[in-house]
Amino acid sequence: MGLRHVTLGLSLLMISAMPRDTSADVRYCDSAWENCRTELLRLIRAETQGIYTIQWYTRGTLIVNELIKKHAAGVPVRFIVDKKSESPTRQGVIQQIYTMRDAGIPLRHGPTKYVHGKAFIFVGQRVVQFGAPNLSEYEWRPLDPYVNYRNENNEFHYRSSLVDSLITLYENFWASNTYLRDYANMTDALRARVHPVYPKDPRWSVQPMDDFSARLIRLMDRETVGLDVNTLRLDSQALTDALIRRHRAGLPIRINTEWDEYRSASRPNVSLMLDRLYAAGVPIKWRAHSGNNHEKVAIFHGQRVVARGSSNFSPGSDRGNTNIEINFFSNPLTNPEDLGGYFAYSDKFDRRWSNVWINSVRTAESKSFVPKGPGSPTYVSPANASTVSTTTPTLSFKVRWAHYVDVYCRTSSKLVLSRTRMRVTPNTTVKVKLPPLASGTYYWRVVARTPANLTSTGSLRTFRVP
DSSP: OOHHHHHHHHHHHHHSOOOOOOTOOOOOEEETOOOOOHHHHHHHOOOOOOOEOOSSOOOOHHHHHHHHHHHHHOOOOEEEEEEEOTTBBBBTTTHHHHHHHHHHHOOOOOOOSEOOOEEEEEEEEEEEEESSOBBOGGGGGGGGGEEEEOOOOOEEOOOOHHHHHHHHHHHHHHHHHHSSSEESSSOOHHSOOOOOOOOTTTTTTEESSOOOOHHHHHHHHOOOOOEEESSSOHHHHHHHHHHHHHHHHHHOOOEEOOOOGGGTTOOOOHHHHHHHHHHHHOOHHHHEEEEEEEEEEETTTTEEEEEEOOOSSSGGSSSSEEEEEEEEEOOTOOOGGGGGHHHHHHHHHHHHHHTOEETEOOOOOOOOOOOOOOOEEEEEESTTTEEOOOSSSSEEEEEEEEEEEEEEEEEEEEEEEEEEEEOOTTTEEEEEEOOOOOOOEEEEEEEEEEETSSSOOOOOOEEEEE
16 A cells, blocks of 8 residues: 555656646636636627537526626527526525526526536637536635635636537537427527537547446556546446456555535435445545535546546436536547646645645645444334234334444344345335244344444344244
8 A cells, every 4th residue: 555655656746747738728727716707707798609508507696697698689698407406405596597588598408317517618719618617606716715615627628629529519419309308488490500510529528428437447447557536426336346446456546525425315325435445445535625525527647637527426427327417538648738637637636635735824625534334223113022913024124324234133042034234225214024933032133334344233122923
């Protein structure tokens, strides 16, 4: 372990000594300390030929108002929205959609797929913006630099080739009813393509049509120097298996993630995957600053490839699955200007991982991952000390944040059931049917387990078979 990290450190030191050509035609905006919305507003206000955007949710009234002004001035505005993004903890989304609808902006939406991609295309200025931030002010600028902010990958590309390619990918969605439907202010003419069909830049990866996890795994298998991953959510078994496999093969891997996702009741597999990685010895950190760690980035140091965009490390982002996503896999071998992205993201990852000194103050952006134990098992039936009505009763119980359980049932002298590391789903009722039992008193107990080998032992209970 120590030697591997020394090797990675030396490799990164050598890379850091190389010239930092960040390419003037790209801006990698860091919401830890920059107001990234300033450039977005400038581009919206300056556009004269067309603004096309796709967003998971939209709560920024200022951006919506600026888009309405451009629409009223005769600039074509296209907006792909997702009404499903409204939630009790994310209110105001529907109101912004209604505001654009009532202003006459053409809107299409995803009735079944989650429209999770985030991008702007400025047709006349030949600029694209894409990344992880949604249209919410807090995701574009810090409340307190390095202390209270949403960590995002957010970039502006001033390159015609990427603009042309993304316009075609955007119109593939806009003109089709495969994944989208009209929501408001649409006509056949407004839905029609208005641009030539440009070749797809192979660096784009758009879901659900393209590979995401499979492409990441291919890069993992080719990597020989080191891999850094920063992701809001990691609940993909395929990616977790690949990370553990490459870690065991000796590849230095670091993972930075968001602690608020770890015990999300709606996503129990996040705790499963993070606990598995921890148990395998993969170094993990998560957010220490106020705000959120919303970034989605994988940095392959030997290949100097950076995979980033809107996708979490989740199965919903895979080919043919539930999400519409926009991701980008840089390739300095074919596009030397992509090297600037490698330096920008690797420097940022190192800063957050190491909690460096900034303006004579030690930042606290990341802290070590500490796994949590499971809750105590809650017994449902049979009731303690009760008499059952069948010789094949079912043991029923609930577990909180356990992915495995051990179940034991015995008489005073004989074990009649032993299930060890039985796979369960957290926060659900588990039922275990017993084999035929003879008359007598039986004792049973449940031990809850996490993949990080933390346990919680339930009380010993009894029941009687008449």
